[in-house]
Amino acid sequence: MERYNDYSFLLDRTARRVKQYAQYQFNCQQFGITVDQWAILKGLKQYADLSQKELAEYCGKDQPTLTRIVDLLVSKKLVERQANPTDRRSFVVHLTPAGEQKIDALSDSINKIRMEAWKKLNEDDFEHLKRILDTIYTNLNIG
């Protein structure tokens, strides 16, 4: 069934538009961060004070990418790197008060932006999508 090949085009195209739409709204509303930086802030909020390796894993980024995103968040004073007392190789990434505040200030607006994509779709659609994407994801495990 060669036409199934189209899934890769559809996936790539849709993922890019989702990100582009969100970033466009972030810019219009002057959130001052990127979509990927937001994902890291949310991860920190949810799991709190992780090492970069753990944070990368939970957020689905690789470590070099996470390093660079954390660099940007540090320069915006939204997070800080703290020494890890039990392992001097690693850092603990910690939300600053400004970071906490940013999350509180943006959460509602960002939920609204995200939900724009879900118009005309329902619970069953979500379950389908989640199952199919997870299947693809595990089918392609390289390791």
Next chain:
Amino acid sequence: MERYNDYSFLLDRTARRVKQYAQYQFNCQQFGITVDQWAILKGLKQYADLSQKELAEYCGKDQPTLTRIVDLLVSKKLVERQANPTDRRSFVVHLTPAGEQKIDALSDSINKIRMEAWKKLNEDDFEHLKRILDTIYTNLNIG
């Protein structure tokens, strides 16, 4: 239903893995091109001799990205830019014989790579996925 927000994480994660897996196989099998370069070659094969603007549209790329991919394909001698006789602002992108040959040589292997993702999924799943992704895509039309 705030949990629907996860669709963006799932989409991004899956699209990246699909691309990463394909690129990994491209590298192992020494195809000598990237996944995105392949998408442009296939677009040219299908539609033949388009301007860069048209090619970008059909392939779902923006114009600056397409310019750079075409640059790389030109340097690999797989395509060439030809003057457009009716509009001196634009080029016609044309597959070279080497480009045609590359497509013929790789098509079967790439179909096989693509189908790895589809294990344990069926026709209905494809229809679901296509409908849901297309709905999201059109929901987020910025223009």
Next chain:
DNA sequence: TTCGTATATTTGTCACACTAATTATTATTG
């Protein structure tokens, strides 16, 4: 203890996405 290996992070390089600005050409309008 010490040597070798594993791990956390960083850095470098190439490719791609998006935006804005530039250049050359074409189309329009006054």
Next chain:
DNA sequence: CAATAATAATTAGTGTGACAAATATACGAA
């Protein structure tokens, strides 16, 4: 016909993704 607007392609700048290599530290085995 000249001035202006629109368009195709490019370039520049920033952010992200993947991979490999480098660095510093931790851990395990001899």
